[in-house]
Amino acid sequence: MTDQVWEYEGYAPEDERLRESLCALGNGYFATRGALPECAADEVHYPGTYVAGCYNRLTSEVAGRGVENEDMVNLPNWLPLRFRLPGGPWLTPDTATVLDHRQTLHLTSGMLERRTRYGLGEGRALVVRQERLVHMGDPHVAALRTEFTAEGFDGTLEVEAALDGTVTNAGVPRYRDLDGRHLTHVHTGAADGTVWLRCRTRTSDIRVGMAARLSADTPVTVRCDGPRPAQHTVLRLTDGRPVTVDKTIALHTSRDPAISDPLYAAVDRVGRVPGFDVLLDDHITAWDQLWRRADLDVPGEPGRILRLHLFHVLQTLSPHTADLDVGVPARGLHGEAYRGHVFWDELFVLPYLNLHFPEVSRALLRYRHRRLEQACTAAREVGRRGAMYPWQSGSDGREETQRLHLNPNSGRWLPDHSRLQHHVGSAIAYNVWQYCQASGDAEFLQTKGAEMLLQIARFWGDAAVYDEDLGRHRIKGVVGPDEYHDAYPGAELPGLDDNTYTNVTAAWVLARTLEVLDDLPESRRRELVERTGLDGGELEQWEDVSRTLHVPLHAGVISQFEGYGDLEELDWDGYRRKYGDIRRLDRILEAEGDTVNRYQASKQADVLMLGYLFSPAELAGLFRRLGVAVDDETWSRTVDHYLTRTSHGSTLSGLVHGWVLARARRAEAWKFCQEALQGDVADLQGGTTGEGIHLGAMAGTLDFVQRGLTGLETRAGALWLDPVPLPELSSYGFVLRYQGHWDVRLRLSRGRLEIAVPESEASPIEVRLPDRSVSLRPGESGHLLLVG
Template sequence: RRGRETTLASRRFVSMADMHQAALEWTITAENWSGPVEVITALDARVINQGVARYRELEGRHLHSVTSRTSSSDTISLIAQTRQSRIYVAEAARTRVYGESGALETDRSLYQMEDYIHQTLGFNLQQGQSIRVEKLVSFYTSHDQAINEPLTNAEKAVGRFGSFDEALDHHRRAWNELWDDCDIRVPNDDRVQFLLRFHASHVLQTCSPHTADLDVGVPARGLNGEAYRGHIFWDELYIYPFLNFRLPRITRGLLRYRYRRLDEARALARDAGYRGAMYPWQSGSDGKEETQVVHLNPRSGLWEPDMSQNQRHVSAAIFYNIWHYLQATGDTDFLLSAGAEMMIEIARFWSSIAHFNPTRDRYEIHGVMGPDEFHEKYPDSHEPGLRNNAYTNIMVAWLMNIAAGLPDQLPERRRRSLREQIELTDQEIETWKEMSRKMYVPFLADGVISQFEGWENLEELDWAAYREKYDNIQRLDRILRAEGKEPDRYKLLKQADTVLLFYLFRQNELKEIFERLGYSYTSETLRKNVAYYDARTSHGSTLSFVTYAGVFLEIDLTTSWDRYMVALESDVGDVQGGTTAEGIHMGVMSGTLDIVQRSYLGEVIRDGILYFNPKAIDHLRGLNLPMRFRGLLIGVTLEDGRLRVGAEVDSLNRSVKIGVGDQVREIRSGESYTFDL
């Protein structure tokens, strides 16, 4: 205005050191003028959710106002209550102004409503002079521990905060500690390095050390977007492996979110006519099924039926997550207190949803959806679900084998008390053993695993025609429905389904599962299935790029890396055309971190030994990353045909066994060993 030039420098952060603290600093410089300045500092409970276009017709305001007030001359505060869950949420803000010689006196005026409050700060600014405005904010809810009530605690806390620079220093130190445990270093590819750190930063903001003590799960879209309404899905399958080897205490806390909702999963199974624990496809505060029954197709503008709650495989994913957490940590306390009970109840659910077909002499599972999501039912059928989804049935065969042996891994007293508590019988365990040997898996004529029974009867899609007609065909389900067609009618997939098996299990593991089931598994099984399904997958989920990057590793390193780069760029580049603005994708972000260890380093745990089988990829030359295995922090470095493993000095003098090929070495605290590859 009137030729005035002003420089505004802004810094802000939400503290990693103090979960109740955030801070904002403005530095205002008058370049060519002098005069009065007014700054408004506010707290606002009138916020609404409107970040997702297709949700805007739904209720977006979720706060009831309670009151606002001032507790001191430089502090304003406000408390509101969430409308549905009735949680009190309070903030207090302390705003101060500093000149070159220290704190400045300012004129302050107040504007106040129940759901909004602000102070106007007035002061004079001289040409060439810089003034700093610091706003420190505290945040409490009625769910917080060791508080009286949220508003009073917020006001007390903000009064005790130090300066912006002091708070920022604590924040930086907390992040430095996290990077020591979590930084994956790739010295020969700057772009990959940036994206890995970008993804790790988002994962660690959502799943921070503070998370471990909270009753929370992992929202599929993190904490910075409104898509999926904060619900927890199966994305944990891709998220936990990175945390297991770095911050296992966080994984443990997140798994306890599932354990606390075990009774709700039991009730969900019981209401559906099953036994055991059937976890919901979408979980929220209390663990009940939150999946919508209709969803908006943005291409047609129509609300369409949504049957995705039939993705019962989420329970198998939870079983898988518990088992692999235990393998990485050796956390017997969690196994005894929560893990075994959850795993057994999940196995009990699968034994109740399955039925024995005497004609085939096999167990079958009907009425479910696989991870694909494009197929909710059979064409022209009014009944939801499919018969014998191969991914689901094979996961069940695997978990039944583990569940059947689980009671024998428990101490005698715990085994006896758990069996009595949940009324587990020997007959159930015998059924699980039989299911591990007799689950039905459908195959196509050429030996390819059939995604589900009846897949061969579906029509082939003219992929070339659709690619020519549409710029982006990732969401073919929406395109087809907008054209008046059923996706259920065609051989197409949104994301990896059958192929996901080759990502979650090593070749020797799958061979063991298949042979126990009495099916053939050859050196060509992986290649044939990947080629068949890749040609029919639209990759409408970013998770699909992660999965295919992993499975192509055994087939074609170049294709694997190409898919990996798509996954790495997916949120930064918004490859789905607008979904990143609705919230980042936690699964793909954490999945790209896990692929480095799972696939490119070839990490696998067998018989308590951590094995590596690295792949020669030039982009990862010099790769260095920390991993925490069975409580001991190790550093892994890959360079010049060698793999070096070094253990930190540990006061408990722990040791771990590390293997590369046929070489196995026990590495103790403070020791290192270099393997020739």
């Protein structure tokens, strides 16, 4: 393999789900898993097509109670194309002899190629070669070219291409006890050489229209009985001569702008699109433009994986996303894990997008702003002011976190308290600030951004309670990023007090919001104050809380939460000997009748997340503001403490640890960086990648190169750089878009930093290194030797 392709050799049923996720194709509007078109959904294969933001809500009976869940809907499958010799069975890799099989994902062109050689007996074989694309230029179009070549015989081949309206959401085994029948009113028909299918979601009432046409050198017939409209042709095969059929589809939903009816739009579009060759040329052009804006040059195996990660980020969040009302789905548009919900993953995704596709970042933040009212309603319902954003968000911004979750180790349904992760609000505020600093979008900061910051700050100001004994403010009853700990041992109520990550980020939100409000133009500030009822007393309270939130410590280490130091130590070596992989330690302990709440054991980075979000200087400033004595030695001890007490049950964990260690102890950083790179491609979580990629971890690895290793910050109107040399990544380069400058090129190599600013009418870029500042005008390049 090269960094231009991702390839699998041989057919391995046990790996199909993983390959289907990693070979999925998308364009930001919709994506389709890399399943083989001749195979239906079963225990091996799972074709799935998902439109961004297309959700439906159903209620299921679980453990004697009704449980409501909203899911990203698996839409009708456009892939089916099967084939057989006359009178014989349909050929699939599971039922026929496979002589050779290869699947190749062409990253540069966004095209999936497969080549399978089926053995037919008596020296005969059928070679099937397919090229598939989900069009990056026209977000409503996909196409499949199939080339058949007979070896050792002449004859005919029956080919059937269909649209399948019988699909359900069944891609995650632990959800299968829940209702997955999201589609209803499936109707099919034919018109002008195409077949079509229309349906709607059962409760959200999103109408879906899909149309397909089949092009071949032989006559095509149509059958439209039932929910699976099909086109059929019989090909004439001659030994050694390829014969081709092309299938082209169009997909629309009633959420689309500028259409009157999704079915009419789909039929009209599929009738107008050009042939496969022209479609492919236009598709490659669109991808070329994306790659230019996101150019990344990292040598070797890390570079190859990073390019795959970038490919999947761009397929999920492309420039088409800028026109949609969608958030960042934690598992991409690649599968049904987490039900397609939006968590806090934009915290790891937007820092990368900000410097390449700021229009996409803005759209993702507008998704949050449109749901600000819902977040304020949620806060009022629990007696709080301001905005309480949900831990899991979907269509309308209400809390989508399930009340119960299944432990597959024990088979028991358990209470789910992860909705207490109110730190998601701080993540949204952080993303607003980072986006505006990188893009220079003062208009957004002064309008929608300021509104979100104000209401999130208001929530934290109201949530903080003053403790007379401590002489500090406290935030109680929350869950931190760790997720393992959701209650104190033996407690009747869930929640923890003074989670350090939550408190420190809340203090940052309060301080930053005060700064933003102070800098607003007077007329805008007056409008915001009038609309929100903000008064001077509230601002004084925010100032006080931002300086007095409690940060607990124990044994010279920053505590994850108050009382953490009183928990028992876990026999880590014993559990590793007993179970091997203990990433999901919570499930292991629960199945034993124990609980992880009793132990100093974390699923993923919690306190150390602070070292991911903030540079050492900024983090030190936050602790000083809070009056907490955290020097370099204390932070180093804290890093050591949690390194040995974290099971890395999240793909984000290795990324954060690698980021922190790159600045604390470089020799150890690469091990965690490798885990972050391998998380999905090697399926380190044990079967989870087949249910959808981990988008935050993929984008985070890109940002590790872009910001983590370079120490890049966008603040105070300058690019700040403090590079960290890692021997394993001694030379790399990338482009970025910064405050109106397109294609600013950076390259680091062996103690040397090169920056090239393209010609434009924009202002000079101020570049600040630890020991100097440099101003570069458009058209200039800087070659800087790094100290240390």
